[in-house]
Amino acid sequence: MHTILFFLSLFLVGMLEETLSIFYYKLVQKHYKVICALVSFVRTMVWAFVISGIITNMDKVWTVVLIYAFGGAIGDYVSLSIEPQIEKSILKLQRKGRKSKWGFLVGERKK
Numbered sequence: 001m002h003t004i005l006f007f008l009s010l011f012l013v014g015m016l017e018e019t020l021s022i023f024y025y026k027l028v029q030k031h032y033k034v035i036c037a038l039v040s041f042v043r044t045m046v047w048a049f050v051i052s053g054i055i056t057n058m059d060k061v062w063t064v065v066l067i068y069a070f071g072g073a074i075g076d077y078v079s080l081s082i083e084p085q086i087e088k089s090i091l092k093l094q095r096k097g098r099k100s101k102w103g104f105l106v107g108e109r110k111k
Contacts, residue, residue, distance in 0.1 A: 010064060015074055024040065
């Protein structure tokens with residue numbers, strides 16, 4: 001039972017890591033340094049979990065790697081599917097609180 005839960009968590013962590021990587025690169029494009037640092041911290045913690053799982057399960061190393069890689073592939077597919085929503089949420093975050101001295105949002109035209 002413990003092994004099944006570990007493999008399931010490894011699969012989910014692979015999905016999480018791929019989704020975070022897409023989110024991270026979108027934030028880098030928009031120059032959000034602090035949020036990028038936080039996302040990078042979470043990604044590093046994910047890698048620490050994966051490496052510890054590989055080290056503790058050396059007898060099943062290829063099973064661990066394949067499950068993590070499969071989770072990464074599924075996470076890549078899911079994150080590319082939700083990429084437009086991620087882009088919209090980053091744009092909302094970018095527009096929030098950024099007004100010019102004339103009272104309209106930066107990048108918008110005055111009517």
